[in-house]
């Protein structure tokens with residue numbers, strides 16, 4: 192029987208629970224530090240995040256939107272040799288020669304095209320796309336309906352907001368927030384929040 196522990200019992204966790212069921216997981220439990228939660232998507236919330244030690248033989252995925260917290264838990268799991276898995280919705284389209292690292296989740300309707308490389312613990316959210324030859328770092332989130340054109344590089348923990356567009360060949364540094372609906376047409380090398388069309392650092396003309 193396939194068993195999975197999902198750390199993080201939020202709305203995001205719920206979507207991951209669905210994907211897990213579609214990937215054949217039969218027994219699923221959630222862990223979350225919010226002790227008022229008793230269930231998520233119909234599955235038991237069985238304890239706090241650090242209770243993962245009670246499940247040495249299960250697969251794990253971290254379903255926490257905050258990239259640094261997601262990284263914190265995934266690194267803890269990896270350091271203690273727990274099995275962190277990749278989950279891909281059966282209705283996602285993954286091109287040839289795409290590499291996807293452990294802990295990354297790919298939601299329904301997402302498209303990842305040929306020769307793209309996706310790091311650890313990323314979220315490739317519903318109906319987003321990452322095109323050919325992109326290099327996506329660790330713990331990056333490409334939100335619902337965002338589109339990343341070919342040959343883009345996005346470094347660790349950067350969050351591409353809902354419906355944003357990143358133009359081909361652009362490089363974005365780590366720990367950036369690209370606002371919903373923004374269009375990134377030039378490289379971003381300074382950490383910060385960028386919004387608008389074309390995207391500019393928030394508060395900076």
Ligand SMILES: CC(C)(COP(=O)(O)OP(=O)(O)OC[C@H]1O[C@@H](n2cnc3c(N)ncnc32)[C@H](O)[C@@H]1OP(=O)(O)O)[C@@H](O)C(=O)NCCC(=O)NCCS
Nearest residue numbers: 316334335351352353368369370371372373384386387393
């Ligand atoms: C960019 C973002 C992080 C800014 O959040 P914030 O720091 O709380 O900023 P505020 O809401 O206080 O807004 C600050 C200013 O930026 C503007 N702004 C905020 N988000 C914007 C956006 N996406 N595009 C254009 N302008 C935006 C606000 O209108 C406001 O302008 P004002 O000072 O002239 O009134 C947030 O608005 C956003 O886009 N988040 C993405 C959410 C998302 O994509 N979720 C997907 C989940 S899958």
